[in-house]
Amino acid sequence: MPKEESMNIERYMQGLKFPVQRAEIVNCARKQGADEQICRQLNKLPNLHYRSVNEVNRDWQQICNESKASRN
Numbered sequence: 001m002p003k004e005e006s007m008n009i010e011r012y013m014q015g016l017k018f019p020v021q022r023a024e025i026v027n028c029a030r031k032q033g034a035d036e037q038i039c040r041q042l043n044k045l046p047n048l049h050y051r052s053v054n055e056v057n058r059d060w061q062q063i064c065n066e067s068k069a070s071r072n
Contacts, residue, residue: 009060010053012038019049025056041067 012029020028022045029042044063050056 009038009042009057013053013056016053018053019051021049022047025050 009029012032012034013025014028014032016024016028022043025045026039026042029039034042041060041063045056045059048055048059050059
């Protein structure tokens with residue numbers, strides 16, 4: 001995943017207090033102005049207790065890679 005995508009998703013998680021679950025991440029992203037496409041992608045995250053932005057980025061990267069692979 002390009003570094004820009006990772007940085008982009010991080011800006012939508014500003015103010016989150018970890019640990020959080022997927023629904024909290026999606027709600028925060030919406031409040032931060034994320035478009036519906038990003039929210040749909042975030043809804044694909046496993047419903048885990050994320051302890052850090054790094055954990056969210058790890059799963060976000062996997063989702064983005066899977067999405068790109070399915071388009072090819």
